[in-house]
Amino acid sequence: MLSIRTTPTRDVVSLDGLWRFALDSAVGAEPWLSRIVTSLEAPVPASYNDLFVDPAIRDHVGVVWYQREVRVPRGWAGERIVLRFGSVTHAATVYANDVLVAEHVGGYTPFDADLTGIVAPGEEFRLTVAVDNRLTHLTIPPGTVDTLPDGRLKQTYHHDFYNYAGIARSVKLYSTPQAYVADITVVTGIDGSAGVVDYRIETAGAEAADVRLRVLDESGATVATAEGAEGSVRIDDVHLWMPGAAYLYDLLVELVRNGEPVDSYILPFGVRTVEVRGTDFLINGEPFYFTGFGKHEDTPVRGKGHDDAYLVHDFQLLEWTGANSFRTSHYPYAEEVLDFADRHGIVVIGETAAVGLNLGVQGGLTGIPPTPTFAPENFGGETRNVHAQHLRELLARDKNHPSVVMWSIANEPASNEDGSREYFEPLVDLARELDPTRPLTYAAVMFATPANDKIGDLFDVLSINRYYGWYVFTGDLATAESVLEQELRGWVQRFGKPIMMSEYGADTQPGLHSVWDMPWTEEYQSDLLAAYHRVFDRIPEFVGEHIWNFADFMTGPGIHRVDGNKKGVFTRDRKPKGAAFSVRNRWRGLEGKKPDGPAERPAASEGNPS
Template identity: 65%
Template sequence: MLKPKMTPTRELVSLDGTWRFDLDSRLGQRPWEAPLDTSLEAAVPASYNDLFVDEEIRNHVGWAYYQRMVQVPRGWGAERIYLRFDAATHAAKVYVDDVFVGEHVGGYTPFAIDVTDHVDAGQPFRLTVAVSGDLTNETIPPGKIEVGMTGRQSQTYFHDFYNYAGLARSVWLCTTPHDRIEDVVVTTDYEGADGAVTYRADVAGSGSGAVRVSLADADGAVVAEATGASGVLSVTDVTLWKPGSAYLYDLTVELLDGDAVIDSYTLPVGVRTVEVRGTQFLINGERFYFTGFGKHEDTPVRGKGHDDAYMVHDFHLMDWIGANSFRTSHYPYAEEVLEFADRHGIVVIDETAAVGLNMGVVGGMSGTPPFPTFSEQYANDITQAAHAQHIRELITRDRNHPSVVMWCLANEPASNEDGAREYFEPLVTLARELDPTRPMAYALVMFATFENDQCIDLFDVVCMNRYYGWYVASGDLATAEMYLAGDIKGWIERTGKPIMMTEYGADTMEGLHSVHTQVWTEEYQRDYLEMNHRVFDRFPEFVGEQIWNFADFATTNAIHRVGGNKKGVFTRDRRPKSVAFDLRKRWTGLAGRKPGTDASGQG
C-alpha cells in the first residue's frame, strides 16, 4: 500500500484535529446514525486513554466512538476518493453518514477504504470511526477479557507496556485516479561502482496504461530511465545508502495513456545490500555492529500518538549518544519514523506486534506455563492466521525502506515449547516469500535457551533478550557475568550465526544513589551495563547491543511497576540518566563496528 502524498495526480486532506468522542456504554444504539450525543472531544492523532481525567475511559473495554464532519473538495468529482487510516488500535469500524463502509483488525498498520460511491465532491459527510482496544487469544498481540466480581469487564494482556488504544496516527481523505499505480516494490544491489534498482509497479483500474519510470539523484538529475511495469534501472557511479551517511534517489513511476500522464508517484530509494555471512552481519559488504535501543512509541498524554516533535528530539538524542540503530519494539512504528531513519542513515530492526505469545511469562520466573502456549486455549490456528496477516501488512508497508535491515517476527515467544516450530515455520516461509532480501529474527525470551529452543535454525540472527543481574542474580553482577558469558557461548556453539542482544537493562530511578551495590540506583544501572559490555566484547561473533530501553515508558497498573518501566537510559520526558554519558563515550568510539576491528570490520 502506497503512503498517501501530494503528487501531480493525487491530493489529500488531513483529518487530524479534535473529534467528538465517547464510549459505547454512554451512547445509544447505532450511534453512527446521528451526531454523537457527547460534549467530549479527543485529539487525533493520540491514544484516548490519558486525554481525560476519567478512569472509565482510561480502562475501557469495548468500542469507543470518534466522529467529525468532513468536507470533500469540490474539484474531486472525477477522482477515486478514499479514507486512509495510518493506524487504529486495535480494531476499527468505519461509517460514512449512516452507512458502514469498512473495517480493519490490527492496531499498527494502515488501511484504506474506498468511499467514492458514498461521498460527493463539494459536499460534507459525517465520518464515524469505532475503535476497540480489546485483546483476546486470537488477536496480535494476544490477551484476555475477564468479568470480575463487580460484573465489570477488565482487560488482561501479557506484555509489559500499557495497552493504549484509539486513533494514534493520522487520518486522511485522499484521491487517486481511477486508473492508478497501486503499489511499487523496489530492491537494490550494486557491483563495483554500478548500482541496480529492480522495480515492479502494480497498476489497478479498468484501463491498461503503459508504465514509465525514472530515477533521479539527490540534485534532481535523472540518472536512469525505463518503460514497463517491471525492470532494472542501472546506475553508473552509484552513491550507496550507508549507516550514518544516508543517500536517497527518487524513483518516479508514471502511468500513461498515450503521452498523457494518468497517475504519478515518487518513492525515495536507497541503494544498499544486507547480508548475513557466517557470524557476520553485513551492510554493503561491510561488517556492521548495532548500537542502540529497543524503543516505544510512548509519551506523556499522547500515549502512542505519533508526534513529530518527539520523533525529531528522539533521533537527535540517539545521534548524541552514538546510537546507530533501534528495534521497533514491539509493533510497527509510524511510517514517518522510518522515513526519518531513511533520510538520516539510522538502521532499523522492524518488528511485528506479536508480543505476549508466551504462557511461561504468566508462570513467572519459573517459566512454567499454566497451559501450553501453542494450543487451542491460547495461540491456535486463528492466532497464527492473524499473525500471518500482520506479517503481510508489515512487510508490504515497509519493504522499500533502506533503513530496515531485518524483520523481527515476534518478541519473546515460547520458542522452547512444543508446538513452537509448527507455529513459526509457515510464518517464516511467508515472510521470506514476501521479502527474500532481508534476514529474519525473533527476540529470544530467557526461558528459551540454546539447549531447548525449537526454532532458531529457521532464522538468520540470534537476537537475545537477557537480564542477568536484574531478573536473574539480581544485585550479583559477578554471578550474572558468568551466566551471560556461558549463555552467549552456548548460542555461538549451537548455531554458528551472528549473535546480538536486543534487550538488556535494569530499572533505574532517576536521582536514586548509593555508595553500595543497590538495585534501582543510577550507579547500579551503570555497573550493570558495563558488565554486559565487558562480556559482549569477548566474542567476535557478537554483532550488536540494543539496550532496553531508550526511555522510561508506561506499563500496566501491576504492583511491580511504580510509574511505569524505569529501564530507560532517558526518563519518559527525555532527560538523561547518569549512564547516558557512559554510553555516549562507548558508542561514539565504536562507530558502527565491533570493538577490536578496523574500519573495514577486520581484526
C-alpha cells in the same frame, strides 16, 4: 502499500484535529446514523486513555466512538476518493454517513477505505469510527477479556507496556485518478560502482495505461529511465545508502495514456544491500555492528499517539548517544518514523506486534502454573493465521525502506515449548517468500536457552533478551557477567549464527545513588551495562547491542512497576540518566571501527564518567 503523498495527480487533506468522542455506554444503538451527542473531544492522533480524568475512560474495555464532519474538496470530481488511517488500536469499524466502508483488525498497520461514489466532491459527510481495544487469542498481540461479578470487563494481556488505544496515527483523505499506481516494489543491488534497481509496478483502474519511470538523484537530475511495469534499471556511479550517511533517490512512476501522464507517484528509495555471511551482518558488503535501543511509541498524555516533535527529539538523542539503530519493539511504528530513519541513516529492525506469545511469563509473574502456550485452546490454532496477516501487512508497508535491514517476527515467544516450531516455521517461510532480501530474527526470552530452544536454526540472526543482574542474580554483577558469557557462547556453539543482544538493562529511579551495587540506582544501571559490554567484546560472533530501553514507558498496574517501566537510559520526558553518558562514551568510541574482536573495541565504561 504506498505511503500517502501529494503529487501532480494526487491531493491529500489531513483529518487530524479534535473529534467528538464517547464511550459505547454513552451512545445509543447505531450511533453512526446521526451526530453523536457528547461533551468530550479527543485529539487525533493520540491515545485516549490519559486525556481525561475519568477513570471509567482510562480503564474502559471495549468500544469507543470517534466522529467528525468532513468536506470533500470540490476539485476532486471524477477522482477516486480514499480514506486512510495510519493505525487504529486495535480494531476499527468505519462509517461514512450510514454506510459501512471499512473494517480492520490490527492496531499498528494502516488501512484504506474507498469512498468513491459514497461521498461527493464539494459536499460534507459524517465520518464515524468505532475503536475496539480488546485483546483476545485472535488478536496480535494477544490477551483475554473476563467479565467481573459487577458486569465490568477486565482486560488481561501478556506484554509489559500499557494497552493504549485510540486513533494513534494520522487520518487522511486523498484522491487519485481512476487509473492509478497501486503499489511499487524495489529491490536494490550493487554491481561494481553501479547500483541495480529491480522494480515491479502494480496498477489498478478500469482504463489501461502504459508505465514509464525515471530515477532522480538528490539534485533532481535523471540518472536512469525505463518503461514497463516490471524490469531493472542501472545507476552508474551510484551513491549508496549507508548507516549514518543516507542518500535517497526518487523513483518517479507515471501512468501514461496517449503520451500524457494519467497518474504519477514518487517513491524515495536507497541503494544498499543486506546479507548475513557466516557470523557477520553485512550492509553494502561491510560488517555492521548494531548500537542502539529497543524503543516504544510512548509519551506523556499522548500515549502511543504519533508526535513529530518527539520524533525529532528522539532521533537527536539517538545521535547524541552514538546509536546507529533501533528495534521497533514491539510493533510496527508510524510510517513517519521510518521515513525519518531513511533520510537520516538510522538502521531499523522492523518487528511485528507478536509480543506475549508466552504463557510462561504470566506464570512467572503471577505464580499461576501456565498452560502450554501453543496448545490449540491458546495460541496453537487460529492465532498463527492472524499473526501471518500482521506479517503480510508489515512487510507490504515497509518493504521499500532502506533503513529497515531485518524483520523480527516476534518478541519473547515460548520458543522453548513444544509446538513452537510448528507455529513459527510456516511464518518464517511466509516472510522469506514475501521478502527474500532481508534476514530474519526473533527476540529470545529468558526461558529459552541454547539447550532447549526449538526454532533458532530457522532464523538468520539470534537476538537474545537477558536480564542477569536484574531479574536473576539481582545485585550480583560478577555472577551475572559470568553466566551471561557462558550462555551467549552456548548459543554461538549450537547455532553458529551471528548473535546480538536485543534487550538488557535494569530499572533505574533517576536521582537515586549509592556507592554499593544497589539495584534501582543510576550507578547500578551503568555498571550493569558495562558488565554486559565486557562480555560482548569477548565474543567475536557478536554483531550488536540494543539496550532496553531508550526511555521509560508506561505499563499496566503491577507491584513490580511504579509509574511504569524505568529501564530507560532517558526518563519518559527524555532527561538523561547517568547511564546515558556511559553509553555515549562507549558507542562514540565504536564509531567507524570494524568490531572484529576485543582489540578493536574500547573498554566498557565503568559507572558514570566524570
